[in-house]
Amino acid sequence: MASPREQGGATAHAGAHDVDVVVVGAGLAGLRTASALRAGGATVCVLEARDRVGGRTWSEAIDGAMLDRGGQWMGPSQDRVAALAQQLSVETFPTFCDGRKVLELGGRRSEYERDIPSINPLALVQMQAALTLLDRQRKKVPVDAPLDAPDALRLDAMTVETFRDRYVKLGSVAGLMDCAIRTIFGAEPGELSALYFLMYLNAGGGLLSLAEIRGGAQQERFVDGAQALSLGLAARLRHDSALDLRLRAPVHRITQDRDGVTVTHAAGEVRGRYAVLAIAPSLAGRIEYEPALSAARDQLTRRMPMGATVKVIVTYARAFWRERGFSGEAISTRGPLTLVFDNTSHDGQTPCLLGFIVGRAARRWSERPERERRGDVLDALDRCFGPDARAPVAYVEQDWSTEPFSGGCPVGIMTPGTLSNAPDVLRSPQGRIHFAGTETATVWTGYMEGALESGERAAAEVLTRL
Amino acid sequence: MASPREQGGATAHAGAHDVDVVVVGAGLAGLRTASALRAGGATVCVLEARDRVGGRTWSEAIDGAMLDRGGQWMGPSQDRVAALAQQLSVETFPTFCDGRKVLELGGRRSEYERDIPSINPLALVQMQAALTLLDRQRKKVPVDAPLDAPDALRLDAMTVETFRDRYVKLGSVAGLMDCAIRTIFGAEPGELSALYFLMYLNAGGGLLSLAEIRGGAQQERFVDGAQALSLGLAARLRHDSALDLRLRAPVHRITQDRDGVTVTHAAGEVRGRYAVLAIAPSLAGRIEYEPALSAARDQLTRRMPMGATVKVIVTYARAFWRERGFSGEAISTRGPLTLVFDNTSHDGQTPCLLGFIVGRAARRWSERPERERRGDVLDALDRCFGPDARAPVAYVEQDWSTEPFSGGCPVGIMTPGTLSNAPDVLRSPQGRIHFAGTETATVWTGYMEGALESGERAAAEVLTRL
Incomplete structure (x- = not known):
């Protein structure tokens, strides 16, 4: 652990703490950190940059159904997510995957059944x-x-x-x-x-x-969307007088001294004994630290760029692909959609296809005219499932690379050399600053399950120091 | 070019420009940008985060000689640097390289002459x-x-x-x-x-x-240190009433609207028609932009981490290595010094060796106790040139990774995939923001020559728009 230079003299704030712990970020990791800290008796302030909780999960009513602009699935062995859903009475349903699948490989289209x-x-x-x-x-x-x-x-x-x-x-x-x-x-x-x-x-x-879908990370969906987990956690925390959750409070600066941390955000500052950063490393790198964090930690934040994902949600009057015996799944090397899934609402009332534009194609997507983008996507769905694909009811794109408080999705990636340079600084505290977020998880890194695990770990670390 | 969303309504500032161009960074690139803009008739404000000009060049009196904590050499075909040195009457002298060289390869020490x-x-x-x-x-x-x-x-x-x-x-x-x-x-x-x-x-x-030294990028040194170029440029600009150079003014935010840019720094804000960022992409990524820059540009700043270099400057009472027939050059795979050069002052009055700790070894260097680091360095110099190396007069380490306004040295590097994702955004303007800095150069990228070339190019771009 790199210990920050402790300041000799007390600052104006020293000793006067607003809360025990300031948590930065109200995605699943931050909210889980906060709830675990509260369960341990700590007072908490959660600062969230956006006007909503949920981070990279974000559910919205589209064509009459709650659909996900961000993370949306749960799979076997993701026990924390399953338990949380149960606690919060958030209902799940199996992802639809019955029927023929489409493969577009090297310019050749084919269809197949099962998983082969x-x-x-x-x-x-x-x-x-x-x-x-x-x-x-x-x-x-x-x-x-x-x-x-x-x-x-x-x-x-x-x-x-x-x-x-x-x-x-x-x-x-x-x-x-x-x-x-x-x-x-x-x-x-x-x-x-x-x-x-x-x-x-x-x-x-x-x-x-x-x-995979069946038996894999895409097996289940949430009836009200995956953000329901964060909304549920936040609703419970809001009833707790020892917890303060502030939206529209992007954090600009964190100062550490011998007694605690001062976290400066867009609407003021909060003084705590410890801070937990529950945001992606790349975003944490845009906060100013006084004293500076270790060079190795600083480097890490410059070396974990976010992946690029555009989710395209297209709803239809009828699930025409199911009628033709397709599961709605497609894999394509031609693009722009690398992967397509059936995304119909749980009650079948809103037939929907979901496509992913990812990697290099996603990084420049938003620079092209919207009309052209939509045309390319509907062309691709037509090639997969037939011309009915050309008449959607709703067409929604979610480009996570253009979201300032995400910078990309699904996860902060590591380029070659990042682990060799800094094997430990991903999770090790820097003085009074601890780290959560799905990138720091040791199970299901990059997934909701990892976010929850990271929050539990970070809260436990801090509780032993209080 | 990604054009920022132009705002319909005029802001409070619109139309009232303090200067034509705000240049961020007073390293060689920023100063060259400013001088070229002035030569073209534009009014300029240069904002520099540090309390000095020169960026990654920084010369200081050590043991009675002006030695370089940063970039320090000039080589053939670096015509801009040579011309600038001549204009400013900055004297140069050849880097010493006569004698036997030492090679420590796979645990085996050997000596050799010439370049083989x-x-x-x-x-x-x-x-x-x-x-x-x-x-x-x-x-x-x-x-x-x-x-x-x-x-x-x-x-x-x-x-x-x-x-x-x-x-x-x-x-x-x-x-x-x-x-x-x-x-x-x-x-x-x-x-x-x-x-x-x-x-x-x-x-x-x-x-x-x-x-190489002779015939290569390390051929010449500057009598008063390489920072003399920046100090000379800055001194000329300070006599110019149409140019304002402010130190200790780190830039936090740049807002663009239909009439210009507003650059907010630690001590206030400056309004200009255009801005030129003459800082490394990684540092530019820590500025807040309104409206946000393109996703591709944002990604670039998250994908060009700074290299890691620790320069170790060790002075001696006598140039004992020269007396023993060594040139002072050594290459080692054992470390911690990957490369050693003679770094004696031009007049021979301050015998000096210069060692480089680079890459993985440099990234964690500052976390080790100073006594241990010094011991390891002197051990290495002893292995190369003999036990006299153990009795230095001055021992100075410059760890660029711990400099908040550099984040590393010598250059922002590209990890795999960076060029494929964003081949153009390194140099292309984003609305009213243009880019200089040695990382953007097309000749001698990463060197002082590249910094100057980038400044000339960026200034020319802006001048055509004024």
């Missing part, structure tokens, strides 16, 4: 071999100590594209794997550290666990 | 082949349009370590090349994009041109 893609037998064998090898490799990378993995420095000095090239020789297999990787990270395989990739897979139980 | 390292003949042949190939490859990467290079996306999706592994099989050759790469970028070969690397080499005329 329509590629030739040789490619299937190579894919199976690659998945087996990947699963063996990822198990060797401890999520909480990735540099303990065999050959860790070498793996961190190569991209996932380089790593994948070693094992996958067929273009079709590489194309399919890249579609999964792009969607999971919102980034190209050529941007990611191979060591980080394996660690991330391990945190979520492997590539298939992360990529 | 003491490695076995097979290794020499492989190194020569690798250098020839590298030179052929770098010439194919246009500095102003790197994605036009053959195989550009593939090269940007691999690290320099991966790229080097393809051509260099011998550990000794790889070790030597990595020493050069680490020192040039302050980063590990496993962190850098291969495409960026080739582009950077091309901007400076190839790896040997960047790495």
